[in-house]
Amino acid sequence: MTRVLRSNLWAIGLAVLLLVLLGLTKLIQPSFGFNGLESLARASLPFAFATAAMAVVVIVGGIDLSVGSMMAVCSVTAAVLMTMMGWVPAVAITLLVGLAMGAINGSLIVVTRVPDIVVTLAMLFVWEGVALLILGSPGGTADRALTGMVRGWTGPVPSALLLMLICVFAVWWPLSRSKLGLSIYATGSDEEAAFRSGVAVGRTRVAAYAICGLYCAMGGLSLVMLTGIGEPVPGPYLMASVAAVVLGGVVLGGGRGGMLGPIIGVFVLRIIRTMLTLMGVDPNVTTIVEGSIMVAVVMLGGFIMLRGRKT
Amino acid sequence: MKRLMTSTALAAMVMAMAPAAMADTFSIGVSNTVQGNGWREQMICAMRTQARDSGMVDRLVVAHRNTDAAGQLEDLRNLIEAGVDAIVLNPSSPDALNSAIEDALEAGIVVVAVDQGVSADGVYILSNNQEEYAYLGARWLFEHIGGEGTVVYMRGAAGTSADNDRHNGFTRALEAFPGVSVAHEVHTGWQQDRGKQQMLDFLATGIPFDGVWTSGIDNVIVDAFVESGAPLVPIVGADNAGFVSQLLSVEGLEGAAVTNPGSVGGAGITLALQVLQGDAPEDMTVLVDPVLWENVTEEGRAMIEAAQNPNLDPDWPVSVTVPGWTTYTTEEIIACEGPA
Amino acid sequence: MTTETEPLLDASHVAKSFGAVRALTDASLTLRRGEVVALMGANGAGKSTFVKILTGALRPDSGTFNIKGRPARAGSPAEARRSGLVPVYQEPSLIPDLNVADNLRLGGTPTEPFRRWVAELGIEGLRLTDMIGQLPLATLRIMDLARALASDPDVVLLDEMTAALPTDLVEKVLATMRAQADAGLGVIFISHRFAEIAHLCDRASVLRDGRTVGDLKIEPGVEDRAVELMLGARIDLGSRAPGEAPPPRPAGPPRLRLSGLAAGNKLTDVSFDLHAGEVLGLVALEGQGQDELFATLAGFRRPTGGVYEVDGRAAAFGHPADAIARGVKLVPANRSEALLKERSVRENIALPFSTRMRDWGVLRMAHERARVAEAIARLQIDTRAQGEVQRLSGGNQQKVTIARWLAHGVETLLLFDPTRGIDVRTKRQIYDLVRELAAQGTAVLYYTSELQEVPLACDRTVVLFNGRTVDEISAAEADQETLMRAAYGLSRTRAAGVSA
Secondary structure (H helix, E strand, C coil): CHHHHHHHHHHEEEEEEEHHHHHHHHHCCCCHHHHHHHHHHHHHHHHHHHHHHHHHHHHCCCCCCCCHHHHHHHHHHHHHCCCCHHHHHHHHHHHHHHHHHHHHHHHHHHHHHHHHHHHHHHHHHHHHHHHHCCCCECCCCCCCHHHHHHEEEEEEHHHHHHHHHHHHHHHHHHHHHCHHHHHHHHHCCCCCHHHHHCHHHHHHHHHHHHHHHHHHHHHHHHHHHHHCCCCCCCCCCCCHHHHHHHHCCCCCCCCCCCCCCHHHHHHHHHHHHHHHHCCCCCHHHHHHHHHHHHHHHHHHHHHHHHHHHHH | CCCHHHHHHHHHHHHHHHHCCCCEEEEEEEEECCCHHHHHHHHHHHHHHHHHHHCCCEEEEEEEEEHHHHHHHHHHHHHHCCCCEEEEEECCCCCCCCCHHHHHCCCCEEEEEEECCCCCCCCEEEECHHHHHHHHHHHHHHHHHHCCCCEEEECCCCCCCHHHHHHHHHHHHHHCCCEEEEEEEEEECCCCCHHHHCCCCHHHHHHCCCCEHHHHCCCHHHHHHHHHHHCCCCCCCEEEEEHHHHHHHCCCCCCCEEECCCCHHHHHHHHHHHCCCCCCCCCCEEEEEEEEEECCHHHHHHHHHHCCCCCCCCCCCCCCCCCCCCCCHHHHHHHHHCCC | CCCCCHHHHHEEEEEEECCCEEEEEEEEEEECCCCEEEEEECCCHHHHHHHHCCCCCCCCCEEEEECCCCCCCCCCCCHHHHHCCCEEEECCCCCCEEEEEEHHHHCCHHHHHHHHHHHHCCCCCCCCEEEHCCCCHHHHHHHHHHHHHHHHCCEEEEEECCCCHHHHHHHHHHHHHHEEEECCCEEEEEEECCCCHHHHCCCEEEECCCEEEEECCCCCCCHHHHHHHHHHCCCCCCCCCCCCCCCCCCCCCCCCCEEEEECCCCEEEEEEEEEECCCCCCCCCCCCCEEEEEEEECCCCCCCCCEEEEEEEEEECCHHHHHHHHHEEEECCHHHHHHCCCCHHHHHHHHHHHCCHHHCCCCHHHHHHHHHHHHHHHHCCCCCCCHHHHHHHHHHHHHHHHHHHHCCCEEEEEECCCCCCCCCHHHHHHHHHHHHHHHHEEEEEEEEEECCCHHHHCCEEEEEEEEEEEEEEEEHHCCCHHHHHHHHHCCCCCCCCCCC
């Protein structure tokens, strides 16, 4: 209960921050409205999936530096497959490819006992090469049905946001309630104690990386949906996902945090980017501002949590 | 398809109404996805300087960062939100940006793509002719080595459209010279240190070759030859300041620089302003053809000497203006100031 | 072994090597239903390797290991559990970031039996939604045991699980285990406290140098025999003869003076004086405010009332650095908080030499080396493992944390349960070290969870009960019964000043 409350408190705090930032955006640019929200939802889509992928491996006590490259592999796989077949089998195959890539990352870490940061750094280059082998330059195609899913509104919710929430939580919600989910938290929290409690630590880790790969596949698919093509060169999703995960209250080192916080964190980082563009801030200053805001929020959050624990 | 037609129609309507805004000043958005590269920095400075020099731009919103197509989609939507009259972008992909570009056109915004093209209808394209860039340099190199021998082919970043266009040009030249073959092909990723290391590694193998064609990573290749003490072979590069000065100063270096001005960005601003004032060009696509400067003939050396400017950033292209399209001076673009 | 029933657990001639190091050469253990067997051995005897094999964490190189007549499965604790052997470790194996219910779910432990056992073992008010990370250590150990018992095991292995338990909980644990054994459970019990072993066990199996050297029936006087077997030679347990006169009470102003000291609601009224050259014991059951007292004295938290003086000057420290600057140093119970585990013994002992900023430059090697070498020699630390402190045994690590101050010199030393989980020989060395520090003029405050240590290490002792100092007892009178009564807040036969 305390854990649920605590992680939710963090998420609620972030949500309030997001609302404040949205209000500020409206002040800066009075024309900012439904269109702006809809494009924010679309822009956040690949970042949200990358962040979900990173969150799972960080919770299990690891990190995956090949998130961006796996997304690129899945993006070109899907775009190439859709030139040959319908979108449903193409999406299914892409999801399997993502799952398999993640499982390979996890197995290498568990079997070789080489630190995760080294293995996934190596795999970053491997997957990057694989993506270029599949598609040497941007190309392929996306089914109209898919690209249509992320445009416009479904009722009162931007379609892109709805799709993202459904995909992320369709995996996360049952997982976090399953014994595997529990094992993931246990392994990240205290590997030795988890091992002694009967958790199959190695298999748990492989499963967490496989789920990371699955989210990367969704991320790659979202890129295809947004751009209509597959791109073999990885985008800037690695660092952005680590940033959102940390901002979202997941502890680097594992065991603590949820999925809601990081997802809201993605939107916070995106809206800051939008605000800075609208304000016409010097682009070279923008990244400094983004970094500073992140440090400030995480520090403030840590301070509040410390206070909360003392009373 | 229907959507495309509507947007084209809308764009036409907007263009028809545009002259009414003639006396006003405009706000222009800029989107670029590579940061910290001399060519792109010159492009941004050319945009800023030209916007200021025109006197017709009251607000220039610049989205300038390292990102991919999805990130550029986000930037484009932010620019639409910012309510600009025109967007000048260097597209990261020919097809991926269409959804945001269509939104912009629907909102009545003039869209100009510089450097590289996009496939969406209704977009003005102003770019250096990349295929011609590669063809020109490669043809000079193959002729210069007498139509016989092997060359090292140092490409740009794998998977980018400019690299693909240049590859087509290079291949076209190669087909015209059956006696020439490629000894070694690598992607430099347009990164200086990587390209230099690749050349050092290849020189260390001792495999003989007769020339080098580079996709703009050029001065460090000359450095690699000089540092490893290998005999120089003819080298083709771009008009980056460092390489151009090497063409004049390095003993025994024969080579050619092909112009690829980053200042097409400034030309893009001019084109956008022309369209906003109702003075659209007949053709939607405007190609700026490259020029080749070689250092083996008298007139070639004279051309290179005329283009030198000691104040220029060594990573910038030497050709800082596009005749007929930009109005600023060299000093102004070095100052790199946007509209007040 | 001619019994009518087959042994519950039978490990014989087990050997295990790590590279060139032979950790176990010939270890054996037999356990029948209803039996409690102690596994004994000094540090480095191979006890922990044997435990790892018994609990399935390691595979033996040779030998047989059967549970209920079938080869035991090795590979993981989960496998061992399926064979019927459930371990309870010295360090609790509960996940700090999960709550109680999730931890039970993780190991597939049924909730109701668990709750019953927790209550039976004397823990009140535990909720299934409590976060493990916020529960006290003693509660976690009890929960670990309750979890083991709730899974309906054939054999339970208790590895030093009583080490940091307060006396009342230890008694509960021992009584419960005896009752369970009488009902047919097999228990393997590992502890450094002879009293517990004598109280609980039927037999003791003794390991020395990787080999099982004896199987003793527990009867009066067996301690001497066990120690002899463990050490290979007779050693004297007590460092002071019972009749020895206590040192005269130091005169002059006290180094620390506490009067009515309070900090939060756990620590309400603590008064005592601590003089240079004396070792003052502190006796308390779990959770009587000793954690808060040490935290306050060492500057980790501010007092909320009362007087705290160091050398006659008020000392309301806001930061541990303030306390250190005034000569008050803490040796925490958790050794890893005080040591740089990846560095050498020498560097760890030399560490206080470089805490002053003007010493940040070149280390004064010759000076430092001489004093450190002297300290190591004094400690009798096994120098084979000098490379990294983390490769030392727990007892030797603790010696390093104390030796550091012997080399550096310290005015006031706060020792918090320094002998937790340490074998007898090392314990004795630690008592000697503490006495030596006091002889150098150091004022030592010595909290211990083992009552029989008090007469061995301390000159006098104060008793803390429910956040107050309730009694002061001289070393001569500090027999276990007296201390126990005081610690329980009961009056002594002698009239006590304060009662709870």
